[in-house]
Amino acid sequence: MDIIFGRNKKEQLEPVRANVTGKIPRWLQGTLLRNGPGMHTVGESKYNHWFDGLALLHSFSIRDGEVYYRSKYLRSDTYNANIEANRIVVSEFGTMAYPDPCKNIFAKAFSYLSHTIPDFTDNCLINIMKCGEDFYATTETNYIRKINPQTLETLEKVDYRKYVAVNLATAHPHYDEAGNVLNVGTSIVDKGKTKYVIFKIPAVVPEAKRKGKSPLKHMEVFCSIPSRSLLSPSYYHSFGLTENYIVFLEQPFKLDILKMATAYMRGVSWASCMTFHREDKTYIHIIDQRTRKPVPTMFYTDPMVVFHHVNAYEKDGCILFDVIAYEDSSLYQLFYLANLNQDFEENSRLTSVPTLRRFAIPLHVDKNAEVGSNLIKVASTRATALKEKDDQVYCQPELLCEGLELPRINYANNGKPYRYIYAAGVQWSPIPTKILKYDLLTKSSLKWGEESCWPAEPLFVPAPDAQDEDDGIILSAIVSTNPQKPPFLLILDAKSFTELARASIAVDMHLDLHGLFIPNADWDTRNQDSDHHAVPQA
Ligand SMILES: CC1=C(/C=C/C(C)=C/C=C/C(C)=C/C=O)C(C)(C)CCC1
Ligand SMILES: [Fe+2]
Structure with missing residues (x-):
């Protein structure tokens, strides 16, 4: 597995034409843009964790049945500083780095102190965000x-803290129909309070206010939720959105701020400051978008760890929301590079399999309902919400289903009733061996897999004349451990899950994390089909 995880990948700066077999639909015109870690050693120094690797962007441009591939390292300040020093000098999730090893004792002590409130990395390796006409590489710190x-090419560095008080923010924002961005961040011990901040970035700025400014300058706080604890806010990776509500999980997988403040001095990583508290509950916060306030009822569930929300929607007085959940936080443990070696089949066994779970939240809690009664009256789900004393x-x-991660949907159905989930299929290890389509109605799935192939997150792109939710195609970048088989972009028909085409590219391709598809606007206007792709397939 060293081929996939350990080895530094080479950039492919010049676009290279892929060898296409099969037939790419004529309407599929645009660029698949993806992000993920590509470099895990700098000089003699090595990162400890796969999520630490330097961000390598890659793109597949699809035009008139042809595919062109290119890749480039994000020239973050982190990348530049590391390359210049020829070693890792910026700390990442699983690796604490020490910029100045030769400083005298006083300078060293000063450097430790200045790390009490750390300046996090801008190695934005997780996802791509669209904001107005602009695109940003994202991670979970305050930088994009x-x-x-x-x-x-890498352009400006943006510090969210200039606009809203957040030290961390998710790499998985949501978009409304107009393309406005909603995201959640954590504000740590600011003015004596720790809170989760939901913020909005408008897609367009009114002409009068514009003055050449980017929409980011018009970012605003939408709502804040106080953290249950000042010094141990929850860690979260994504959130859910319905037409009128936001779903935010305050889970018992937490950051210990005091541990973080001393991590640099103690020589341990940020990851070691995260703890799963299996004795705690998971609190479900529901925010009403119309009042911009959290619903006052305290909803909770058993301890769990969620990285990816799938979708959420309102139905018959309830919010139904689907997540991929684990029993513990061992997933992040498995991505230490020391585990992703030859013996990875042994070392990276999941102790808790990812399960697709559907929750149902009643929007109106009858104060007179009997304690112990189920408040869910929706026939389509067996999820329950039991009334307890004190209005809890x-x-x-x-x-619903087991063994899936990196879920995607037809984003036109985000926040709305939906039927299909596209995801990476994982079995005994967190590394996907298949991609699958799960049908929430029939509770059955279709799968694609091939010997020695390791697929990435499958992304759905709707067809221009789509009638059904699954009228479209699935794109997934596949890397292979067979030296005879070059990596390829797989194009499946989303309805039947059969292969339409593959574009093989004889390059050094990395296993990526997340990304988006940018439809080719020229082609859309040429075909009078502008509305279908107004929002990226986020
Ligand atoms: C640097 C840094 C962080 C980075 C977290 C990262 C990089 C997480 C990546 C998660 C992924 C890729 C999950 C996939 O499902 C924290 C812990 C937020 C806080 C401290 C500083
Ligand atoms: Fe993610």
């Missing part, structure tokens, strides 16, 4: 990096 989606509600999910 603007990029040129055509050339993959205990929610138990319906278990």
Whole structure:
């Protein structure tokens, strides 16, 4: 597995034409832009964790049945500092780095102190965000990096803290129909309070206010939720959105701020400051978008760890939301590079398999309902919400399916009733061996897999004349451990899950994390089909 995880990948700066077999639909015109870690050693120094690797952007430009591939390292300040020093000098999730090893004792002590409130990395390796006309590489710190989606060049560094008080923010924002961005961040011990901040970035700025400013300058706090604890806010990786509500899980997988403040001095990583408290509950916060206030009822469920929300929607007085959940936080443990070696089949066994769980949250809690009664009256789910004393509600999910991660949907259905989930299929290890389509109605799935192939997150792109939710195609970048088989972009028909085409590229391709598809606007206007792709397939 060293081929996939350990080895530094080479950039492919010049676009290279892929060898296409099969037939790419004529309407599929645009660029698949993806992000993920590509470099895990700098000089003699090595990162400890796969999520530490330096961000390598790659793109597949699809035009008239042809595919062109290119890749480029994000020239973050982190990348530049590391390359210049020829060693790792910026700390990442699983690796604490020491910039000045030769300083005298006084300078060293000063450097430790200045790390009490750390300046986090801008190695934005997780996802790509669209904001107005601009694209940004994202991670979970306060930094995002603007990029040129055509050339993959790195542009400005943006510090969210300049606009809203957040030290951390998710790499998984949501978009409304107009393309406005909603995201959640954590504000740590600011003015004596720790809170989760939901913030909005408008897609367009009114002409009068514009003055050449980017929409980021018009970012605003939408709502804040106080953290249950000042010094141990929850860690979260994504959130859910319905037409009128936001779903935020305050889970018992927490950051210990005091541990973080001394991590640099103690020589341990940020990852070691995260703890799963299996004795705690998971609190479900529901925010009403119309009042911009959290719903006052306290909804909770058993301890769990969620990285990816799938979708959420309102139905018959309830919010139904689907997540991929684990029993513990061992997933992040498995991505230490020491585990992803030859013996990875042994070392990276999941202790808790990812399960698709559906929760149901009643929007109106009858104060007179009997304690112990189930407040969910929706026939389509077995999820329950039991009334407890003091107006608390205990929610138990319906278990839908096992062994899936990196979920995607037809984003036109985000926040709305939906039927299909596209995801990476994982079995005994967190590394995907298949991609699958799960049908929430029939509770059955279709799968794609091939010997020695390791697929990435499958992304759905709707067809221009789509009638059904699954009228479209699936794109997934596949790397292979067979030296005879070059990596390829797989194009499946989303309805039947059969292969339409593959574009093989004889390059050094990395296993990526997340990304988006940018439809080719020229082609859309040429075909009078502009509305279908107004929002990226985020
Ligand atoms: C640097 C840094 C962080 C980075 C977290 C990262 C990089 C997480 C990546 C998660 C992924 C890729 C999950 C996939 O499902 C924290 C812990 C937020 C806080 C401290 C500083
Ligand atoms: Fe993610």
